[in-house]
Amino acid sequence: MSEPMLKVEGVQAKYGDFIAVSSATLDVPEKQIVSLIGSNGAGKSTLMDTIAGLHKPSAGKIYFKGEDITGLPAEKIVTKGLALVPQGSRCFVRMTVEDNLIMGSFPKFARKKCAESLERVYELFPVLKEKRNDLSGSLSGGQRQMVAVGRALMTNPEMILFDEISLGLAPTIIKDIYARIKEINKQGTTIVLVEQDTHRAIKTAELVHVMLKGQVVLSGAPKDLGEDEIKKAYFGI
Amino acid sequence: MAQVLQVVINGILLGGIYALLGVGMTMMFGIVKLTNLAHGEFVIIGSYASTLIAQAIGVDPILTLVVTVPLMFLIGMGLQSGLINRVMMIGSEPALLVTFGLSIILADALLLLFSADAQRANVPYNISSIKISAGLSISVLDLIVFCIALVTIIILSLFLKKTYLGRSIRATSDDTEAASLMGVNVKRTYAIAMGIAMATAAIAGLCVAMKWVYYPSSGGSYLLTSFGVVVIGGMGSIPGTLVAGLILGLAQVIGGANYGQLIAYVLMVVFLAVRPQGLFSK
Numbered sequence: 001m002s003e004p005m006l007k008v009e010g011v012q013a014k015y016g017d018f019i020a021v022s023s024a025t026l027d028v029p030e031k032q033i034v035s036l037i038g039s040n041g042a043g044k045s046t047l048m049d050t051i052a053g054l055h056k057p058s059a060g061k062i063y064f065k066g067e068d069i070t071g072l073p074a075e076k077i078v079t080k081g082l083a084l085v086p087q088g089s090r091c092f093v094r095m096t097v098e099d100n101l102i103m104g105s106f107p108k109f110a111r112k113k114c115a116e117s118l119e120r121v122y123e124l125f126p127v128l129k130e131k132r133n134d135l136s137g138s139l140s141g142g143q144r145q146m147v148a149v150g151r152a153l154m155t156n157p158e159m160i161l162f163d164e165i166s167l168g169l170a171p172t173i174i175k176d177i178y179a180r181i182k183e184i185n186k187q188g189t190t191i192v193l194v195e196q197d198t199h200r201a202i203k204t205a206e207l208v209h210v211m212l213k214g215q216v217v218l219s220g221a222p223k224d225l226g227e228d229e230i231k232k233a234y235f236g237i
Numbered sequence: 238m239a240q241v242l243q244v245v246i247n248g249i250l251l252g253g254i255y256a257l258l259g260v261g262m263t264m265m266f267g268i269v270k271l272t273n274l275a276h277g278e279f280v281i282i283g284s285y286a287s288t289l290i291a292q293a294i295g296v297d298p299i300l301t302l303v304v305t306v307p308l309m310f311l312i313g314m315g316l317q318s319g320l321i322n323r324v325m326m327i328g329s330e331p332a333l334l335v336t337f338g339l340s341i342i343l344a345d346a347l348l349l350l351f352s353a354d355a356q357r358a359n360v361p362y363n364i365s366s367i368k369i370s371a372g373l374s375i376s377v378l379d380l381i382v383f384c385i386a387l388v389t390i391i392i393l394s395l396f397l398k399k400t401y402l403g404r405s406i407r408a409t410s411d412d413t414e415a416a417s418l419m420g421v422n423v424k425r426t427y428a429i430a431m432g433i434a435m436a437t438a439a440i441a442g443l444c445v446a447m448k449w450v451y452y453p454s455s456g457g458s459y460l461l462t463s464f465g466v467v468v469i470g471g472m473g474s475i476p477g478t479l480v481a482g483l484i485l486g487l488a489q490v491i492g493g494a495n496y497g498q499l500i501a502y503v504l505m506v507v508f509l510a511v512r513p514q515g516l517f518s519k
Binding site: 053084095 | 401404405407408410411412414415416417418419420421422423
């Protein structure tokens, strides 16, 4: 098997004295959809923030495309082709939808492709084109998630981490966004889905990692693992 | 009728310089989330710089902007990245105190360097005016100052609206973490914002120097004016700054020498009580 695109080795992340991620090890192979599931407080979001550079790891190594990116700041990591759609969308609420998206092409290499990427995002989410001059703060939760996904796409990523994208959304909207994510994956982008809602995440992914109390306790293809084993790992029983 | 119109015109023209005083303050409030108590001193430094350079080489003070604006921009960037960014990592109160200390140091430094003498940038069109009709005229200097203020504010808004750098500044003001995920270096953005605030202070300083007599200790009153503009206009809103400047200018002129300041501050208190987020803030 070839080298995985993203390699996380024994990463530890702390908030002061509190250890949110004690030792996380996982692989993300290129072009796949990988799910990271775990209950509330398992450390999933902290791990994502750490990979994306928002949080500094206190131990361990992170490799992206073979390059050591451990401890690089977020603004550098996005230029390597790794984007994060953070929990709760985090749109720039006082900016228009289009300005939000154009912000995604802020990295120098992405600016040249700005118009092209914008077309692609509008094709993927036609509703954003309709609302392009509205303030993103006036949008519904689902539409804000679309803006956040679109904004991440504008950075020309090779891999996107989605942190609980379905949180607080209606099932029909979740279904729609998941369909778009699969489309993005088909266009060649590697996807990491972080979810508490395990059912959909397992169904969509080719590889599943289960996190419990700051560690990755189970990894494998959903069809090999079986529902029971995943459940046990998820709840720690 | 002509008298009323004259008051309105004077108020609006005065409002331009008030808006200009507030625009740098509002940027620091809105983007860096910093209350910059040294803003008044920055303005007065701009006044001294323009006055002295104009005297030394004998040009119109307006031309000194070519030197003072880039210079103050660089000083602002250096100040933010070398000092205030570091203090802000500890918290916003220490940063506030640092700017307070800075304002005292700067005012005293000005006093040491230039003595307490009154200063003014003299221009030949100091007292000329354009007569429109009987009892209605516009001061040339006021008109020039107003135009400088307006052009500055328009350029700044366009910059923030249309350029990548401007968008990144607005994005940082909305959500620093999300901005860094888009490749924005937040500390560098703060330094640029401070640079811009300083540059606008340089321009405001020039206007102050042409229009009024100033002293090393004049910074405080201009700081208060900037506060008024920010409170009424809403933190971080450039159009709000312009409208607030005009409101304060009108209040000042309507109240005249006796009640101008009073009306302006009463307005400020009313806004704080009724609409604390300001006119244009969301």
